[in-house]
Amino acid sequence: MLQDLEIRHLAALQAVAEEGSFGRAATRLGFTQSAVSQQIAALERAVGAPVFDRPGGPRRVELTPTGVLVLGHAEAILGRIRTAGEDLARLRAGSAGYVTVGTFQSVSVRILPAVVKAMRAERPDVEIGLYETDEQLELIDRLVAGSLDLTFMVQDVEDRRLHITDLFLDPFVAITATADTPQSTGPMSAEELRHLPLIGEQTSSCQLLIDKGLAAIGVEPRYVFRSGDNAALQAMVRSGLGAAVMPLLAVDTDDPEVVVRPIEPAIPPRPVGIASVAGRTLAPATERFVEVAVEVSEPYRTMSSRVATRR
Amino acid sequence: MLQDLEIRHLAALQAVAEEGSFGRAATRLGFTQSAVSQQIAALERAVGAPVFDRPGGPRRVELTPTGVLVLGHAEAILGRIRTAGEDLARLRAGSAGYVTVGTFQSVSVRILPAVVKAMRAERPDVEIGLYETDEQLELIDRLVAGSLDLTFMVQDVEDRRLHITDLFLDPFVAITATADTPQSTGPMSAEELRHLPLIGEQTSSCQLLIDKGLAAIGVEPRYVFRSGDNAALQAMVRSGLGAAVMPLLAVDTDDPEVVVRPIEPAIPPRPVGIASVAGRTLAPATERFVEVAVEVSEPYRTMSSRVATRR
DNA sequence: TGGATGTGATAAGCTGCTCTTATGTTGCAA
DNA sequence: TTGCAACATAAGAGCAGCTTATCACATCCA
Numbered sequence: 001m002l003q004d005l006e007i008r009h010l011a012a013l014q015a016v017a018e019e020g021s022f023g024r025a026a027t028r029l030g031f032t033q034s035a036v037s038q039q040i041a042a043l044e045r046a047v048g049a050p051v052f053d054r055p056g057g058p059r060r061v062e063l064t065p066t067g068v069l070v071l072g073h074a075e076a077i078l079g080r081i082r083t084a085g086e087d088l089a090r091l092r093a094g095s096a097g098y099v100t101v102g103t104f105q106s107v108s109v110r111i112l113p114a115v116v117k118a119m120r121a122e123r124p125d126v127e128i129g130l131y132e133t134d135e136q137l138e139l140i141d142r143l144v145a146g147s148l149d150l151t152f153m154v155q156d157v158e159d160r161r162l163h164i165t166d167l168f169l170d171p172f173v174a175i176t177a178t179a180d181t182p183q184s185t186g187p188m189s190a191e192e193l194r195h196l197p198l199i200g201e202q203t204s205s206c207q208l209l210i211d212k213g214l215a216a217i218g219v220e221p222r223y224v225f226r227s228g229d230n231a232a233l234q235a236m237v238r239s240g241l242g243a244a245v246m247p248l249l250a251v252d253t254d255d256p257e258v259v260v261r262p263i264e265p266a267i268p269p270r271p272v273g274i275a276s277v278a279g280r281t282l283a284p285a286t287e288r289f290v291e292v293a294v295e296v297s298e299p300y301r302t303m304s305s306r307v308a309t310r311r
Numbered sequence: 312m313l314q315d316l317e318i319r320h321l322a323a324l325q326a327v328a329e330e331g332s333f334g335r336a337a338t339r340l341g342f343t344q345s346a347v348s349q350q351i352a353a354l355e356r357a358v359g360a361p362v363f364d365r366p367g368g369p370r371r372v373e374l375t376p377t378g379v380l381v382l383g384h385a386e387a388i389l390g391r392i393r394t395a396g397e398d399l400a401r402l403r404a405g406s407a408g409y410v411t412v413g414t415f416q417s418v419s420v421r422i423l424p425a426v427v428k429a430m431r432a433e434r435p436d437v438e439i440g441l442y443e444t445d446e447q448l449e450l451i452d453r454l455v456a457g458s459l460d461l462t463f464m465v466q467d468v469e470d471r472r473l474h475i476t477d478l479f480l481d482p483f484v485a486i487t488a489t490a491d492t493p494q495s496t497g498p499m500s501a502e503e504l505r506h507l508p509l510i511g512e513q514t515s516s517c518q519l520l521i522d523k524g525l526a527a528i529g530v531e532p533r534y535v536f537r538s539g540d541n542a543a544l545q546a547m548v549r550s551g552l553g554a555a556v557m558p559l560l561a562v563d564t565d566d567p568e569v570v571v572r573p574i575e576p577a578i579p580p581r582p583v584g585i586a587s588v589a590g591r592t593l594a595p596a597t598e599r600f601v602e603v604a605v606e607v608s609e610p611y612r613t614m615s616s617r618v619a620t621r622r
Numbered sequence: 623t624g625g626a627t628g629t630g631a632t633a634a635g636c637t638g639c640t641c642t643t644a645t646g647t648t649g650c651a652a
Numbered sequence: 653t654t655g656c657a658a659c660a661t662a663a664g665a666g667c668a669g670c671t672t673a674t675c676a677c678a679t680c681c682a
Contacts, residue, residue: 002396005318022659035641037659042640047399053591057649058657062457065594069402073395077388084384085313088358091380146373280364283376333630346670348630353669368678369628 001046007081009043010074012036013051017071020060043070090125094284100129101289102139102151104206105230106170106250107272108132111152114296119289126285134228136205144277149286152293155271156209163278165290168300171269172213175234175251175258176243187264188243190217197224197242199233206270210245213267221245234258249300272297312357318392320354321385323347324362328382331371354381401436405595411440412600413450413462415517416541417481417561418583419443422463425607430600437596445539447516455588460597463604466582467520474589476601479611482580483524486545486562486569487554498575499554501528508535508553510544517581521556524578532556545569560611583608 015025016036026036044050051067063071090096099119103112108130116128131148133139139151144161155164174188176196193214200223201207214221224242227233230250237244238257247270251260274293276282282290326336327347337347355361362378374382401407410430414423419441427439442459444450450462455472466475485499487507504525511534512518525532535553538544541561548555549568556574558581564571585604587593593601 002392002399003318003322005392007314007316007318023657032642033659034643034661037661038640041660049399049403050592054659055590055649056647056658057651059650061659062591064592065408065460065597066399066402066592069398070395073391073398077391080384080388080391081313081316084381087380087384088313088360088377091377092360097376149376279366280373281361281375281377286376332628334628343671344630345632345672348632349669352631365630366678367629367676368680370679372630 001048004046005043007077009039009046010077012039013043013067013071013074014078016040016052016061017063017067020062022061091283091285094126094288095123096125097283097285098127098129098149099283099286099289100131100147100149102142102148102153103130103132104134104136104139104152105132106247107152109230110249111167111293111297111300115289115293118292118296122292123285123288126288128289134201134204134206140275143275146277149282150274150276150289153273153275154205154209155273156205161278162275164273164275165294167272167274167293167297169269170247170249170272170300172210172245172263172267173248173251174243174245174261174263175237176261177237177240178257178259180240181259186261188261189264190219193219193221193243193245193263196222198222199225199227199236199242199244201230201233202226202228204228206247209270210267214245217263217265217267272300312359315357316354318388320350320357321388323350324354324378324382324385325389327351327363327372328374328378331373333372402594402596405437405599406434407436408594408596409438409440409460410594410597410600411442411458411460413453413459413464414441414443415445415447415450415463416443417558418463420541421560422478422604422608422611426600426604429603429607433603434596434599437599439600445515445517451586454586457588460593461585461587461600464584464586465516465520466584467516472589473586475584475586476605478583478585478604478608480580481558481560481583481611483521483556483574483578484559484562485554485556485572485574486548487572488549488551489568489570491551497572499572500575501530504530504532504554504556504574507533509533510536510538510547510553510555512544513537513539515539517558520581521578525556528574528576528578583611 012025012029015028016022019025019028022036022040023033026033029036031039040052047066047070049066050064051070052061053064054061087096112130119126119128131139131142136153136156139148139153140159140162142148143151152167153164155166174193176188198221200210200221211221225236227236230246231252233244233246234252234255236242238255245263248260249272251258253260274290276286276290323336323340326339327333330336330339333347333351334344337344340347342350351363358377358381360377361375362381363372364375365372398407412423423441430437430439442450442453447464447467450459450464451470451473453459454462463478464475465481466477485504487499509532511521511532522532536547538547541557542563544555544557545563545566547553549566559571560583562569562571585601587597587601
């Protein structure tokens with residue numbers, strides 16, 4: 001019975017309660033008195049009891065206790081609809097919303113701070129949530145499952161479920177301790193790599209790429225230490241434990257104690273992109289996030305081409 | 312545009328979101344797939360954007376960001392309707408609700424405690440609000456204005472706006488200090504009253520009734536003290552300052568230091584009743600309050616007839 | 623690769639709701 | 653009593669929304 005309630009009935013209830021008259025309420029709503037009368041009758045049928053006392057004659061109609069109760073709920077519902085409209089307007093304008101983004105270590109450190117800063121400056125009401133892991137498959141699973149709107153990723157696989165926006169090519173470089181690199185910083189040869197003790201990541205999607213790349217140029221790496229943390233890895237190199245092959249993005253290039261050297265012959269750079277689920281509608285704020293990510297990674301596009309093409 | 316939203320559309324949105332399929336949602340709602348498809352289309356027209364991504368084929372349809380937002384509001388609204396139904400059921404059963412009652416001093420002390428106690432025992436979820444004043448016109452104004460559901464009153468006027476339930480006749484009696492009343496407690500004669508110093512109320516609707524009644528039996532009262540508080544008044548009598556003419560209900564008959572005596576010839580008792588606004592629908596809890604008031608004042612009906620008929 | 627299956631969209635037709643217009647009914651006021 | 657003002661009700665017109673039937677499309681499996 002209550003299922004037959006209609007929003008229009010609730011609006012009529014509110015208007016009549018405020019005006020104290022079916023006729024005036026009808027004028028306000030743009031209906032005839034008869035229509036409002038029938039709407040209230042329908043509402044009373046749905047509710048199962050009269051909502052107005054009609055004293056007859058020129059006196060105001062007044063709410064019954066039932067009417068007072070229903071009006072309370074009606075105003076809450078009508079208010080909800082009003083705020084829903086405001087929320088929709090903000091969502092449409094992209095000025096508000098949630099964006100949940102998957103990320104991994106090197107992006108978190110080099111790219112994300114600038115993206116988040118730009119978004120906060122441009123659209124302060126957009127909330128950004130982050131989820132970081134170096135397991136790319138987990139990022140993709142979460143993206144497809146819907147708990148992420150976007151995720152940064154390395155495009156090492158084709159996945160037709162994803163729509164990927166390219167950001168830049170991140171070349172693999174070798175880093176060695178400055179103290180252990182007397183000669184001028186030329187490229188690192190495969191021959192040299194073959195004999196150096198290496199420091200690597202824990203087994204991860206990135207490390208697999210590195211090993212595959214090294215194998216392609218005939219290097220079977222000899223790891224003497226592994227760490228899951230890029231900064232720790234670089235500290236090991238700095239202390240002279242060995243060299244490392246890392247994606248450029250993961251390297252702190254401001255560190256004077258290490259030398260960054262391209263690898264010769266180059267191994268294929270990892271393409272970094274940002275992915276959404278193919279066919280899924282994105283909120284404007286989310287689409288803007290992608291654009292901002294493209295803008296912010298502009299320097300890495302030129303830099304990577306500089307390093308990558310220097311072979 | 313948002314005005315075209317219908318509750319049925321919101322229910323469809325919720326069902327489809329939960330089922331992940333238009334067809335299954337339709338089954339659940341008792342419609343055909345086509346109907347649900349059209350309902351969602353209508354909702355999307357009202358909202359101005361798609362609420363579902365339809366991947367095509369046997370995959371689940373998924374909410375867009377707009378859909379997530381609208382669904383949030385939809386569930387709030389549907390929840391409101393559900394709780395409205397529950398509230399209505401309770402109101403209908405009379406097991407809950409607000410009753411606001413006007414009262415005056417003597418009723419507050421002698422009648423109300425028993426009524427409130429009985430109501431609380433019988434319907435613990437009914438809330439009772441009280442408003443007390445000895446200005447009867449104010450009680451009636453508030454009742455008619457709607458800030459009171461009921462009011463206790465003395466029926467000294469005809470008022471066609473009110474619907475009055477009789478409770479009992481409250482006789483006027485004389486009280487004198489036990490110490491000053493050596494002879495056995497016979498009725499108080501007009502002659503005796505004429506010579507006694509009297510203690511009276513402040514000018515109030517009740518005091519006016521008393522003076523009118525006394526005038527009718529040829530007594531022009533000589534007041535030596537006035538108080539607005541019945542207990543204070545009785546204390547004055549107790550201390551020997553004079554006698555008092557009071558409605559029986561206002562007298563603490565358990566006080567051994569005062570003697571309660573009928574007046575001879577009797578002056579017309581005041582009829583105590585409980586009033587609601589004529590034509591106004593009362594909540595079941597409110598109607599029950601009136602019934603309980605009638606039950607509780609039963610002893611006063613027999614007592615008043617006992618005293619009043621003894622003339 | 624091609625058909626079977628499952629899914630949503632769309633067209634057509636019909637039902638029924640919800641308006642409007644017109645009139646009835648009721649309570650108040652003069 | 654009459655007149656007025658307000659809500660209720662009846663009847664009809666228009667249209668929204670449902671059902672049936674069909675299309676279009678993607679996946680899955682042989």
